[in-house]
Amino acid sequence: MKKAVNNCIAQAMGLAAATVARYNELAQKGVDEDYGKEAYRLRPITQAPFYGYFMGGSLLCTCDGLRINDKCQVYDTNHKIIGGLYAIGNCSGSFFSGNYPEFFVGVAVGRTMTQGRLAVKAILENA
Numbered sequence: 001m002k003k004a005v006n007n008c009i010a011q012a013m014g015l016a017a018a019t020v021a022r023y024n025e026l027a028q029k030g031v032d033e034d035y036g037k038e039a040y041r042l043r044p045i046t047q048a049p050f051y052g053y054f055m056g057g058s059l060l061c062t063c064d065g066l067r068i069n070d071k072c073q074v075y076d077t078n079h080k081i082i083g084g085l086y087a088i089g090n091c092s093g094s095f096f097s098g099n100y101p102e103f104f105v106g107v108a109v110g111r112t113m114t115q116g117r118l119a120v121k122a123i124l125e126n127a
Contacts, residue, residue, distance in 0.1 A: 008050075013052045013053075013054060014054075020045055023044075023045065024044045024045055024046065026042060027044040027045075028044055030042060065087070065090065065091050065095075066091060067079075067093065068086075068087050068092045068093055069081070071086075071119070071121075072086045072087060072092065072115050072118050072122065073086055074086065074092075086122070088112055088116050088118075089108065089111060089112030089115060089116070090108055090112070092115065095111060096108075
């Protein structure tokens with residue numbers, strides 16, 4: 001949606017005008033005291049026209065996940081394989097525990113596809 005006035009975009013998106021005012025205050029300071037957003041990502045919302053869209057919450061990936069072996073078989077808490085249980089992609093291992101490489105589009109998808117192939121090969125070998 002597109003609006004010419006700051007308060008109109010907030011209202012159209014179901015936000016209180018105070019929310020936008022607070023964000024602008026933090027952007028001017030260069031420090032996000034509310035959510036810890038990096039300073040270089042803070043930009044005041046002051047110049048029309050204003051564009052907005054709703055982005056619902058989602059879980060992008062886990063920071064840890066299930067421990068697996070090279071065949072994507074899941075270990076229990078005693079480091080023993082749980083028969084018939086496989087994990088791939090973001091729910092396995094701790095690939096993204098230190099950092100999510102947001103500028104390398106497809107990293108998670110490529111990893112998931114590769115692990116999916118390995119898991120299916122292991123399943124077929126054990127069938």
